[in-house]
Amino acid sequence: MDNPIILKISAITQENPHVKTFWFDYELPSKPGQFVMLWLPGVDQKPISIAYDTGECFGLSIFAVGPMTQQLFALKRGDKLGITGPYGNPFSVRENTRYIMVAGGYGAGPLGLLTERLAGKQSPVDFCVGARSRDLLLFEERIEKIPYATVHVSTNDGSKGHKGYVTEILEKLLSDKYPSPPFGDTDTTQKILVCTCGPEMMEKAVLNLCTKYNVDCQISVERYMKCGFNICGQCCVDPLGIPMCSVGPVIDRETANKITEFGLYHRDKAGRKVEY
Amino acid sequence: MLHTSFLSIPFHNPLVLASGILGVSAASMNHVVDNGAGGVTVKSLSKEPRTGHANPTMIASDTHMLNAVGLSNPGIDHGLGELRMFKQRSTAPLIGSIFASTPEEFADVAKKISTAPIDILELDISCPNVSTEFGEPFAYSPHAILTIIKKVKAVTDKPISIKLSPNAWNIAALARVAEQAGADAITAVNTVSGMQINVQARMPVLHNKYGGVSGPALFPIALKCVYDIYAAVNIPIIATGGVTTGEDALAMIMAGATLVGVGSAVYYRGTGVFQKIVVEMQQIMQDEGIASLDEIRGVAHAS
Ligand SMILES: Cc1cc2nc3c(=O)[nH]c(=O)nc-3n(C[C@H](O)[C@H](O)[C@H](O)COP(=O)(O)O)c2cc1C
Ligand code: FES
Secondary structure, three states, X not given: OEOOEEEEOOEEEEEEOOEEEEEEOOOOOOOOOOEXXXXXXXXXXXXXXXXXXXXXXXXXXXXXXXXXXXXXXXXXOOOEEEEEEEEOEOOOOOOXXXXXXXXXXXXXXXXXXXXXXXXXXXXXXXXEEEEOOHHHOOOHHHHHOOOOEEEEEEEOOOOOOEEOOHHHHHHHHHHHHOOOOOOOOOOOOOEEEEEEEOOHHHHHHHHHHHHHOOOEEEEEOOOOOXXXXXXXXOOEOOOOOOEOXXXXXXXXXXXXXXXXXXXXXXXXXOOOEEXX | OOOEEEOOEEEOOOEEEOOOOOOOOHHHHHHHHHOOOXXXXXXXXXXXXXXXXXXXXXXXXXXXXXXOOXXXXXXXXXXXXXXXHHHHHXXXXXXXXXXXXOHHHHHHHHHHHOOOOOOEEEEEOOOOOOHHHHOOOHHHOHHHHHHHHHHHHOOOOOOEEEEEOOOOOOHHHHHHHHHHHOOOXXXXXXXXXXXXXXOOOOEEOOOOOEEEEEOHHHHHHHHHHHHHHHHHOOOOEEEEOOOOOHHHHHHHHHHOOOEEEXXXXXXXXXXXXXXXXXXXXXXXXXXXXXXXXHHHOOHHHOO
């Protein structure tokens, strides 16, 4: 049944000056990287990635960017929202794997959830989180509390951590691991898996680095969605024609490298190509 | 066994992707052909780009889907490129679907789309979820059907199929009007009008309030429409509405269909549904000793 169920907001928490998390006491249950369609009755409905899911309750961390999210920010505890889902292909939860997460913007939500789900898996995490400036950073403290995770911060303006792009931290981590060619999985103890979610140009840079260093990588690709369940075709990518709401949003390096539009253009509500 | 000739166009099998499901870009249509469709219909194109209605535009249950997408599309000028690109990668027949707000505009868009390598031109005059903007669908009016077909015929050499609405009580009589006006085929049916109200939210779920019902619940309604149309006209029918299994597809052919449109079944059985229906049809035909689809077309009228 892909029909909204109505849930009451059980709590609202402020994550940073621009982001609020809306909590619902409801067992989804979801896997990290999946999303729900969030319906604000009478206004609109949009795909929102799941930032927290404890099993008993889940949280959606939202930036106030458009008309719908701005109206969401006016809501209070007890107000009703509609949910369908969860949808989509998730990130892999692997044992004995060295994870490097590269998060930009709200991408820190699903990657934060992924990091939490790695508890007890003997999989250490390097969590690279980037933002334009320190007030836009998300979930730095949430990840710092996790014993098997190391947080690496970058800001474009240098107000916190490394000054520059988060992908520069990734390249440093990878080149420390693989100091000279030939690249490849030379470490016999733990295989690396890079997981990324955030602005597409950042993700594209991550993909290119992972291809260069020949490490596994999973990328969350965002496309405009109307349905979320493989019908409208709005989220299909060139030239494969596969829908990102169901085959994605999380795809592997090989698939991402076959999507020629990745990092170049996406389609708008009407289906017109829009360049990045 | 399933090879079908429709208006002398060869189809590997009679299953065609219905307009508005997945087929918004060349790549998405190619993907559906890779999954076993005999042909594809592009999401209906209009003169100008349209963003469609706000979400929710679609909901689904075990028995039906309800949508009010609002005919979003990139516009005919952009669409032409996608149609050409589809044909660069595929030899499967391509049905170009268009819609417009006036008969004159239908002719304008028809003229443009005829420059693309489409095999059939489908006129969508039956979308039930844009009446606030366009007024009642043309599919309810014999006069509108006649005018649109005449105007389109005058500007194109492509065979045209007119897509009718199950909301019209006299669909068979309207199909006859279309045949007399020069239509080469009938596509039956589009979605039937419907709505859903969420009790906790105390309002309709679709942003547009009402929309079109498709999927299994539409099947018996569509089957009756096809049955009645077959009895009324001599032009071939693209039977669409709720077809989900091989048995459904064969029932449509026994009612008189030549091609069978498949849309919402993609929701119920995945994009691989085309291949699944093909296998089921072959199995039933084998069990029943049916050698070709021509043998059973319209056979249900004999009883
Ligand atoms: C999401 C959705 C979008 C549709 N968009 C169009 C459209 O643009 N043009 C059109 O002629 N029919 C459109 N239809 C109607 C279908 O082509 C088809 O006639 C109808 O859904 C019944 O078939 P089905 O039960 O196999 O889906 C749409 C249907 C759905 C479910
Ligand atoms: S959002 Fe509709 S097919 Fe992906």
